[in-house]
Amino acid sequence: MSEPEILLELKGLSKSWKEFRIRNVSLEIRRGEYFVVMGPTGAGKTLLLQLIAGIHRPDSGRIILDGIDVTDLPPERRNVGYVPQNYALFPHMTAGENIAYGLRVRGYSKGEADEVVGEISRRLGIEELLDRRVSTLSGGEQQRIALARALAIKPKLLLLDEPLSALDAETREEIREYLRDIRRALGFTAIHVTHDFVEAADLGDRMAVMFGGEILQVGKPIDVMNNPRSEVVASFTGIKNLFRGRVVGRVGELAEIDVGGARIYALTKRGGEVSVAVRPESIIVTLEPVKTSARNLLKGVIREISEKPPLVSLKVEAGIEFTVYVTRNAVEDLNLKEGKNVYLAFKASDVTVF
């Protein structure tokens, strides 16, 4: 398979604006890729999107979009869809008028615009919302309309600024799945900015970690999270026992997930490619393979024992490497040592799937 074509290239981008900074950011986004930029509040994520959208002009550096240097082009000549964190739906228009806006300013007749709006609304499942006033929409509905509005102009690139952060937990999950689904259906290129590793792991083909205006690490989410290249990256991607796998069988909601070196049982309705994570506190270590209600029982060998006050951290190689936290008391009790064979037990209901 040949390397996909580069759609967006950022070359040494720098910008100061209010209290925010972008420092010498270089990045390549491939055509068709879903790229997640993850970083804490104040890292400059929003400013980065606004530079790409053309809302601000960089102090230095170039932006190459689809082979064209757009650094000096105003937003209206870039064809980049932008969904800000607060959605910014036009409050004086209906949902449908919002979606049609980009088409109408492009000179589409009302009839032509309605046709495109109808088509995208069908595909995004928001047909029943079109006549509603924006102020009557829920957060999740507003997010869908904002997505539809940005997608209606068939942008080269979709920029999503913390698209899930303003939503409650339930809607957040729903919209996350929605993003996954419409992305599969429509196949757009997107840059999605977030502070939540779940979004990065679940949605991102690749991700970048941003901190203090700089890009610290770029790679596949699973690689970045399992192999953070610095303490800073580790501190906010710090998720243990994160694995990428594939659902290969199920009984009801109990799914069997192949994670390369091992099989993990978890409760999920999802199929296909998934990410799974197990909290190190939730894994029980035994010396014998005992029959318990825990669906997961993996044989492994202790590679490393280190202090994690008030607990002790074990690295256990069990096909894949697990981190397990146990009490000091347990280490002595079971006489745990590096090189010792152990069994890891954890419940299917303690495995997070996303």
Add this chain to the structure above:
Amino acid sequence: MSEPEILLELKGLSKSWKEFRIRNVSLEIRRGEYFVVMGPTGAGKTLLLQLIAGIHRPDSGRIILDGIDVTDLPPERRNVGYVPQNYALFPHMTAGENIAYGLRVRGYSKGEADEVVGEISRRLGIEELLDRRVSTLSGGEQQRIALARALAIKPKLLLLDEPLSALDAETREEIREYLRDIRRALGFTAIHVTHDFVEAADLGDRMAVMFGGEILQVGKPIDVMNNPRSEVVASFTGIKNLFRGRVVGRVGELAEIDVGGARIYALTKRGGEVSVAVRPESIIVTLEPVKTSARNLLKGVIREISEKPPLVSLKVEAGIEFTVYVTRNAVEDLNLKEGKNVYLAFKASDVTVF
């Protein structure tokens, strides 16, 4: 021990104000008691406090405070300390002037007031904040000053409106302990309003559950949470495996807690009376008493098996009654039945102490 004296009696209190309602609330608060009123947003909790403080006048019903009918008295003649959710510190005064305010309007000279402020500041550990302007204080510091201001007038009753809700998670824990400590040191009577069961369980001598302007259940937190008298109460006190216990021994941070019928090991620095909770998903069931890294291994007997899709819920009597969620698969695998003896294993790091 004789029944403590009633300090506050609410008799059939009703009030409509804006979109909030209080419906026929009757309640007795004992002298020296820390009473928690728990309910969701919009339940009328704030309005209840404001009626007791005298900020609003009830549409009907009476308020008897320390034997006196104060229903028709203005707030300044009730001697009730009120700490609203936003603290409401006077922004044009220093922290110290805020605390002295109630004393100064009572006619204390500057010297007398300073003496009382100094005394209470020492006991509350806020001496170094006294000269600060209110706007420079952190949320937790503001909360301490607001408490000191209310306590400085030696109120008959302290009313706390969601005292922890505006704080971040860490400060919240800190202020919760602080409330426990100053309460032990000063021994005031308090009504504390919250939507968080942790506060109710940790702080409350007794609690009331409020919903839609009505009091649904009153009792000790442990009783209310373990025996909710209605679905509504269960839905927002719904915490499983909550036990009240006492720390009886420890090795480092691993504490041994006597919970009546059983011993539970948990990680905590706390001593004395504590509440512990274990998530039903975190408990592993085995048929044999196996040696594992899990510090807790309790023998019990299955009393009840019921569906909890996608899981199965077990009630296990093990000195105290545990609820355990396992997969259907595990039930079949281990041939779990009512009356069967099992062992429950869970890790010390999976026990929540508060």
Add this chain to the structure above:
Amino acid sequence: MRKIEGLFLTFSAVGSVAILILLVPMILAPLMTDPTQLAEALMDSEISRALSTTFAGASLATLLALIFGVPLAYVMARKDFAFKGLLESLLNIPLTIPHSVAGILVLLAYHSRSSIGSILSNLGIVIEDTLWGIVLAMFFVSSPILISSARAGFSMIDENLEHVARTLGASHYKTFLTVTLPLSLKAIASGAVLTWARAVSEVGALLIVAPYPKSIALLVIERFEAFGLSSAIPITVILLAMSLAIVLILNCVLGR
């Protein structure tokens, strides 16, 4: 009864003095009006001429304030530049200066023998005793109201709305016309109504710059001085009714 309402009772009593002083004149004037006199006033050609002069002047002044003031307000709402604070302060001077002084300032700068005025004369614009003079004097004392109202309106719009419109392909102008203007219409409209009312109300500057053609506020003075108080009552009642209408329109515009 509890005493909680004590302060409100006292304050209401004290405050009602202000209400009385302000409202009594508005209530008495209509009561003292002879209906036949009112009917005559409505027919009086001098009154209707003065009214149309005033309304024409105020409407033109407001129009000019819209044309020149709204773009200025937009720039001030969105851009930072040197001495912006000083400019803001200077633009508010016409609202705090004695009205006759405002007239002197305008006449001094723009009279037909002044350097600017002579240029204007060559273009056929003379301000002394012309409608142009009325418009200019009214613009000077009233346009700052519209500028600050429009500016406040623009400032309240989420800039992200403009950003998104641009990314969707709308030019900056199109964005202004289709997003910014519709969303600040209330602020601009209420500012325009207040500006218009302020222009109509002007006396001092008009006395200096353009006592003729006669505006209605000056006609009231003329009638009063020539024929006494009662002769001015009918015009007064007509204009009082108009002011009430304006205030009620404003309440509607602001959606209260």
Add this chain to the structure above:
Amino acid sequence: MRKIEGLFLTFSAVGSVAILILLVPMILAPLMTDPTQLAEALMDSEISRALSTTFAGASLATLLALIFGVPLAYVMARKDFAFKGLLESLLNIPLTIPHSVAGILVLLAYHSRSSIGSILSNLGIVIEDTLWGIVLAMFFVSSPILISSARAGFSMIDENLEHVARTLGASHYKTFLTVTLPLSLKAIASGAVLTWARAVSEVGALLIVAPYPKSIALLVIERFEAFGLSSAIPITVILLAMSLAIVLILNCVLGR
């Protein structure tokens, strides 16, 4: 160069017309002033008498507005009552009515042969051609500014502050004095400055109610009519400087 700034350039160009029309007169007048004339004006006893009359009138009007208007504003900020919306509208009429009409309304209601005026005369208060008349006319046209400013200030205070003060033992009055007033001082002070400036600026109502004692705004007109434009320049510059001072004070009070 990218074209993003195009709209701002055009708008700045258009907006600068408004800036020019408004600022040119303020800049020209000081330039055209003869320093010796200015010095003479500062010595002129008629001018200083007119200034003290005006300042006395405006200060008394502002004081009355504070005494009666602030309590009213507090009640309106905290209490709902029937016809509150209508009362608000009526209280704003003096701000939109032609100034000469305001004068007629005041004179009609309070002149010494009117029913209210005769009661006032018995108390020694006659408004025609007295300082009382100036104060009353100024109060009528300017006090609504203070009332609405104070009201906005009170509305912005968290009511919980007052609630807590009461639970701490402060009576409602004490709470008002120690919590409410200090926190709304900015709003009340800036309202008072604007009220005072509006009172000083008045021409129309004073021409009707009390042309004597001569206030400064009327003296400007008298000088202009008697001796021509140039004779009014020194007073104009003095008052322009005062207005600038007021505007700058306001900026400080509002802490911008």
